Amino acid sequence: MIPxxxxxxxxxxxxxxxxxIVGRDLVYxxxxxxxDLAEIRALLGLGHVFEMRVVRPFTGYVLLAGLVAAWLxxxxxxxxxxxxxxxxxxxxxxxxxxxxxxIVFVFLPRGRLFHGAYEDAIARNQVTPxxxxxxxxxWVRAARAYEWVMIAVLTYLMEMKPF
Numbered sequence: 274m275i276p277x278x279x280x281x282x283x284x285x286x287x288x289x290x291x292x293x294i295v296g297r298d299l300v301y302x303x304x305x306x307x308x309d310l311a312e313i314r315a316l317l318g319l320g321h322v323f324e325m326r327v328v329r330p331f332t333g334y335v336l337l338a339g340l341v342a343a344w345l346x347x348x349x350x351x352x353x354x355x356x357x358x359x360x361x362x363x364x365x366x367x368x369x370x371x372x373x374x375x376i377v378f379v380f381l382p383r384g385r386l387f388h389g390a391y392e393d394a395i396a397r398n399q400v401t402p403x404x405x406x407x408x409x410x411x412w413v414r415a416a417r418a419y420e421w422v423m424i425a426v427l428t429y430l431m432e433m434k435p436f
Contacts, residue, residue, distance in 0.1 A: 276345040283338040290335050293327025305408040310400050365430045379416045
């Protein structure tokens with residue numbers, strides 16, 4: 274019973290995380306299309322709430338709950354490395370951990386550039402070309418698209434357990 278409940282908890286946490294990602298991405302997409310600084314500020318404030326209260330914490334909760342659920346269900350977390358025949362949990366874990374390079378090499382440095390452009394736009398009280406470019410950063414867009422691909426692949430692995 275407890276192993277099953279741990280999987281249910283993991284799935285519910287995934288629903289919360291995906292909901293936060295959807296909310297964040299929709300809000301930021303709308304902000305990127307706006308030419309009104311007051312609207313952009315309000316949207317970015319809402320996007321920040323999604324990011325800080327849902328996406329960031331639930332990213333860790335999902336990982337922890339998934340590892341606990343795998344352990345309680347007897348699925349080998351490290352697959353063949355620990356002598357197991359099932360490797361889908363290991364592959365899912367490795368894919369999930371690819372978020373770390375995205376954070377280090379895309380989100381953190383691009384976030385610093387964005388915040389500089391945002392503060393400059395606020396100081397000038399206008400939407401600047403730099404802010405518009407930062408809101409439409411192709412590297413951040415690609416990283417966000419990767420998140421969605423990752424969600425789809427992880428969902429497949431969790432449901433199908435192909436190997």
